[in-house]
Amino acid sequence: MLSKETIAVHSGTIIDKMNGGILSPLFPASSHKHLDMKEDVYPRHGNLPNQRAVANKMCALESGGEAALVFSSGMAAFSTAMLAHLKSGDHIVLQNGVYSGALKFVQNHLTKLGITYTISENCEVNSVIDCVKQNTKLIYIETPTNPMLKIINIELLAKFAKSKNLFTVIDNTIATPINQNPLEYGIDLVLHSATKFLGGHGDISGGIAVGSEKSISLMTEYMNDFGGCLNAQSCHLLERSLRTLAIRMAKVNHNAMELSSRLNENPNVTKVYYPGLAGHHNHEIAREQMRGFGGLVSFEIAQKFDTTSFQKKLNLIIPSNSLGDLETTLNSPYQASSSFRSLSEQEQKKSGVTRQLIRMSVGIEDVDDLYEDLHQALK
Numbered sequence: 001m002l003s004k005e006t007i008a009v010h011s012g013t014i015i016d017k018m019n020g021g022i023l024s025p026l027f028p029a030s031s032h033k034h035l036d037m038k039e040d041v042y043p044r045h046g047n048l049p050n051q052r053a054v055a056n057k058m059c060a061l062e063s064g065g066e067a068a069l070v071f072s073s074g075m076a077a078f079s080t081a082m083l084a085h086l087k088s089g090d091h092i093v094l095q096n097g098v099y100s101g102a103l104k105f106v107q108n109h110l111t112k113l114g115i116t117y118t119i120s121e122n123c124e125v126n127s128v129i130d131c132v133k134q135n136t137k138l139i140y141i142e143t144p145t146n147p148m149l150k151i152i153n154i155e156l157l158a159k160f161a162k163s164k165n166l167f168t169v170i171d172n173t174i175a176t177p178i179n180q181n182p183l184e185y186g187i188d189l190v191l192h193s194a195t196k197f198l199g200g201h202g203d204i205s206g207g208i209a210v211g212s213e214k215s216i217s218l219m220t221e222y223m224n225d226f227g228g229c230l231n232a233q234s235c236h237l238l239e240r241s242l243r244t245l246a247i248r249m250a251k252v253n254h255n256a257m258e259l260s261s262r263l264n265e266n267p268n269v270t271k272v273y274y275p276g277l278a279g280h281h282n283h284e285i286a287r288e289q290m291r292g293f294g295g296l297v298s299f300e301i302a303q304k305f306d307t308t309s310f311q312k313k314l315n316l317i318i319p320s321n322s323l324g325d326l327e328t329t330l331n332s333p334y335q336a337s338s339s340f341r342s343l344s345e346q347e348q349k350k351s352g353v354t355r356q357l358i359r360m361s362v363g364i365e366d367v368d369d370l371y372e373d374l375h376q377a378l379k
Helices: 004-010 049-061 074-085 100-113 125-129 154-163 213-226 232-243 245-265 283-289 307-312 345-351 367-377
Strands: 067-071 091-094 116-119 136-142 167-171 189-193 207-211 269-273 296-301 329-331 357-361
Touching (some): 004 049, 049 067, 067 213, 074 167, 074 189, 091 100, 125 154, 245 269, 245 296, 307 357
Parallel strands (some): 091 116, 136 167, 167 189
Antiparallel strands (some): 189 207, 329 357
16 A cells, blocks of 8 residues: 555646646636537536546545545535535534534524534543434534544444444544544545645645545535535645645644643643643544644643733744644634634533633744744743
8 A cells, every 4th residue: 555645646646648747737727618528527516627636636645535525615515515414304413622613504504404413522432422312314523623632532433323324524624634544444524624734835725525426426416506616726736735745744743742742841831732642631542543643732821921922922933813834823712713702602611712722733844943932932
């Protein structure tokens, strides 16, 4: 079997038959001559050459994927997945800690369609199982979660779901396919926000779904009806980014592990959340299902520090609401996250996010430079 590094570079590439170029050309046309074509090529069908190049590469990276679909955002991928696999009268179980944007979509839109939901008390598999009802059709999980880095046992959950004929969907954005491949553990559908680590350069918005031919075919019908497809130019940039995903994540994994360890020893940091640390609640589960622990590190700073003042003292690390770029960025989810602010007070408390929490997306800079910047801001 080829390594992730090799797959990232070679899979899905369209060799230019006109001049032999070894990179996929950009095919920006949205209209195509159809009389001699075997299929109707159109952006909303998800079958443009650049869309297919990305989809094929993601299928290879997410080991076990039969087909994939490329969307304009992670939320477009999520909403299409939900609409395609649920109907009125169905019930969905959401793992505690899933992306608040996904939760709000369920609350604001799926409920209007007669679909009910339950949120688990925590990220343990038994807690999720306890939420299953007679009309449950789908279980949605995220691991690691953002920003609390909670971990759930993927294989154990997938085995239970299959025994009950329940469809499983996972958000694999924070782990990336370099570090974790949920399809190998029995999950039915994997979603990504390609805006984050997959894109990695802060210049595109996108989403990915990887699963069976049947599931992706169903989602393609819904994407054709609702839109949400990714344009050729963005697909071209995303394919460029995926070629370096493995080497970027190797550096990101190393930096995040080192920074979380150093922050764990800093007297002005009261708690560090990172699945790579031995003290993490589900560290052993993370070790079993992840090859690397990813680039998201969250930590709580001492009460004597104001989170805004702390961010203003940084010289290198950039305060930013997004994550997954080459540059290291951070923010205060309590203050800066519009998704978090949209939650009810009860949901905010349940999330574990505090006023002192800092979420850091680790980049590929020199780790000593990064820690020195954090250290001086915590004096």
